[in-house]
Amino acid sequence: MDWLEDVIHYLTAQGLQITTAESCTAGLVVSELVSVPGSGQAIDCGLAVYSPEAKNRYLGVPYEAMSRDGLTSEATSRAMALGALNNSAANLAIANTGIAGPKPGDDGTPVGTVCLAWAFRHEGRVYVTSETQRLAGKRNEVRLTAAHQSLSRIPDLHRRVCDGTISPL
Known part of the structure; x- marks a missing residue:
């Protein structure tokens, strides 16, 4: 829990307010954040956008892009993050999409x-960065690890935005 408190302290100290667009984790990122007392000031909103229709309707992710790049792709997760950022008052958006199991995706x-x-x-x-990870474990272990990875990377990625290591769009 200490590391989550550190993330909340970082968000508040840096004036960051977060929104999420969660597919694979279906709300776990926000759930983990709110487990820390006082975290509410760092959260704008969280969306669980599981279906392609929800990704399109709430985030503006084009169907053509999801079809072309795949639902589990960095391109889709980046479009989700941008959609969440553009549709909220937040200055940080986290998005994820993936295959938690128990079976591989329809595309293998x-x-x-x-x-x-x-x-x-x-x-x-606006700055966007993304990565693909292969996480071990059963379904809910994958989901929780993905949520934790999303949150634990914030300080490093924000510092890279501030120092110009990550380029703007």
Whole structure:
């Protein structure tokens, strides 16, 4: 729990407010954040957008892009993060999509494949970064690990945005 408290302290100290667009984790990122007392000031909203229709309706992710790039892809997770950022008052959006199991995806994507994305609004510009991870464990272990990975990477990625290591769009 200490590391989660550290993330909340970082968010509040840096004036970051978060929104999420969660597919694979279905709300676990926000759930983990709110387990820390006082976290509410760092959270704008969280969306569980499981279906392609929800990703399109709430985040504006084009069906063509999901079809072309796949539902479990960095391109889709980046579009989700941007959609969440653009549809909220937050200055940080976390998005994820993946295959937690128990079976591989319809396209053969292996269980444990998770695509994470972070979008930041900083000094009037937007920055997006993403990564694909292969996580071990059963379904709920994959989901929880993905949620924790999403949160634990915030300080490092935010510092990289601030120092210019991550380029704006």
